[in-house]
Amino acid sequence: RPKLxxxxxxxxxxxxxxxxxxxSDHQPFPALxxxxxxxxxxxxxxDLGPYKSCAVVSSAGSLRxxxxxxxxDTHDAVLRFNAAPTSGxxxxxxxxxxxxxxNSQVMASDDHRFLSSSLYSSGVLVAWDPAPFSxxxxxxxxxxxxxxxxxxxxxxxxxxxxxxxxxxxxxxxQLWQRIQDNMxxxxxxxxxxxxxxxxxxxxxxxxxxxxxxxxxxxxxxPLCHYYQRFYDAACTFGAYHPLLYEKNLVKRMxxxxxxxxxxxxxxxxxxxxxxxx
Ligand code: NCC
Numbered sequence: 039r040p041k042l043x044x045x046x047x048x049x050x051x052x053x054x055x056x057x058x059x060x061x062s063d064h065q066p067f068p069a070l071x072x073x074x075x076x077x078x079x080x081x082x083x084x085d086l087g088p089y090k091s092c093a094v095v096s097s098a099g100s101l102r103x104x105x106x107x108x109x110x111d112t113h114d115a116v117l118r119f120n121a122a123p124t125s126g127x128x129x130x131x132x133x134x135x136x137x138x139x140x141n142s143q144v145m146a147s148d149d150h151r152f153l154s155s156s157l158y159s160s161g162v163l164v165a166w167d168p169a170p171f172s173x174x175x176x177x178x179x180x181x182x183x184x185x186x187x188x189x190x191x192x193x194x195x196x197x198x199x200x201x202x203x204x205x206x207x208x209x210x211x212q213l214w215q216r217i218q219d220n221m222x223x224x225x226x227x228x229x230x231x232x233x234x235x236x237x238x239x240x241x242x243x244x245x246x247x248x249x250x251x252x253x254x255x256x257x258x259x260p261l262c263h264y265y266q267r268f269y270d271a272a273c274t275f276g277a278y279h280p281l282l283y284e285k286n287l288v289k290r291m292x293x294x295x296x297x298x299x300x301x302x303x304x305x306x307x308x309x310x311x312x313x314x315x
Contacts, residue, residue, distance in 0.1 A: 042220060044291045048308065049315035050220075051291075055213050057083055057242040058206035059164070066176045076194040082203045083242050086137075086162060088311060089114040092244035094237050095131055097122040098251040098274060099261025100303055106250055107132040109302075113248065117240050119232045120144045123157060123265050130264060135161040139236040142167035142184035145193075153192055162201040164239065165190060168229045169207030178207055205235065213238060217283050231279035237288070237307065244309045253285055253292070255303035 042050065059082040060067070067073035078085070093113040095101070097120065110116060110132035117137040118124070121144055124133045138161050145152045145165060152158060167186040169178040179187065186204065194202055210229040217234075218225050229235075233252050240247045251257075254274060262273035276282050292299070294306035 042290075044293070047216075047220060047287065047291050048313055051213075051216055051238065051241070052310045052313055052315055055216060055238060056209060057239055058209050059083075059203040060175075060206055064175055064206075066179060072191050076191055078201070078203055082162075082164065082239075085201065087115070087243035088309075089244040090246070092117065092136075092240045092247045092309075093132070094233075094240050094247060094249040094252070095119075095122070096233050096250060096252045097263045097265070098254065098303075099259045099264055100251045100254050100257040100274075101127075101130050101264040102257070102259070102261065104130045104251070104255070104257060104303065106130060106302065106304075110134070110250065115240070115244065117236045118161075119236060121150050121157060121265075122263065127264060137162045137164060137236075137239070139164045139166070139232050139239065141165070141232055142182065142186035142189075145186060145189040146184040152189060153196060158193075159197065159200065162203070163193075164203045164205060166205040166210065166229075166232070166235060167207075169210065171211055171227055173207070175207070205239075209238075210235065214280070217280055217287055220287060221283050225280040225283050226278075228278050228280065230284055231276070231281050233281070234284040234288070241307060241309050245312045246309055247307045248294075249288065249305040249307065251303035253289055253299050253303065253305055256300050257303065 062074045062077040091113045093110045093116045095118050107129045111134045115136035116134045118135050120140050144150045168183045213230050260269045260271050262268045262270050292305045298304045
C-alpha cells in the first residue's frame, strides 16, 4: 500500500471520520426515562462554532516554562483535556477554556471530584468512554468501561446550564481505523488518546487548528503533565493508547514548520471546512 501524503491523509480524515455526539434520538435513548431530558437534541458541531483559529492544549509536561499562554489565548476557541488546570499556569497554558474533553475515568474517580470541582465548570464539556470495537450503542450502554452515563446524569442535574456532550463511540473507532490503515504494523485495539480525539473534534469546528506540545518541543521531558510532579515517559509515548502512531500521523499532516515544533511544540492543521479534497 502506498504511503499517503499529508494532504491525502487530511482528506481521508475529512471523508471517513464523522465527529458525532450522542443525541436524545439515538437508540436506545428515546426509551430511557432520563435521556430525552438530559442529552442534547443536536450535534456538538451544529451547536458550536464555526471558529477561525483554535488551540488544542495537550497536558504534556513540556508546556512548563513554555511561555505560550498569551499565544494560546489569542485563539477564538481553546480545547483542554481532563483535569488540566489553567489557574496558576496562565503564563504557560493561557486562561481561556472553550471546550474541555474528559475521559470517563476522570468522571468516575473520587480523586478528581468531577461533580463538585470548579475545574470543570467553564466552557463546553465533552466526555468519552472506550467502547468495545464492534458494539452498538445499546451493548456499550450496558457495559461502559467507567460509569459515564451515571456520572453524566448526575452532573447535568447539578449543572443544567452547562452544555455537555458525549462522543459517539463510532467516532473513536473510525479514527482508530485511519491510524491503523496508515501504519505498516498492527496497532493495539484501543481507542486514540483524548489528544487526537480533541484535535479532530476541533478540525471539525475551526478553519485552522494549532496543537501545542502534542509533538514534543525542545522542552521534551519525562514529566507527565505540566501540572503534576509525576514522571513517566509513557505519558508522551503511550501505553494503552496508540499514542506514538497518533503522533506519527499528526507529524505527517502538519502544515507548519519543523522549527515551530522544535521551538514552540506547535503543529498547524487545516480545519475540514478549509480543505479542498
Ligand atoms: O494524560 P492525559 O491523557 O490527561 O493527557 C491529555 C492528552 O495530552 C497528550 N499528552 C499528555 C501528556 C504527555 N506527556 N504527552 C501528551 O502528548 C495526550 O494526547 C493525552 O491524550 C487521555 O487521553 O484521556 C489521558 O488521560 C489520563 C488520565 O486518565 C487523566 O489525565 C486523568 O487523570 C490517562 N492516564 C492514566 O490513565 C494514568 C492517559 O493514559 C490518557
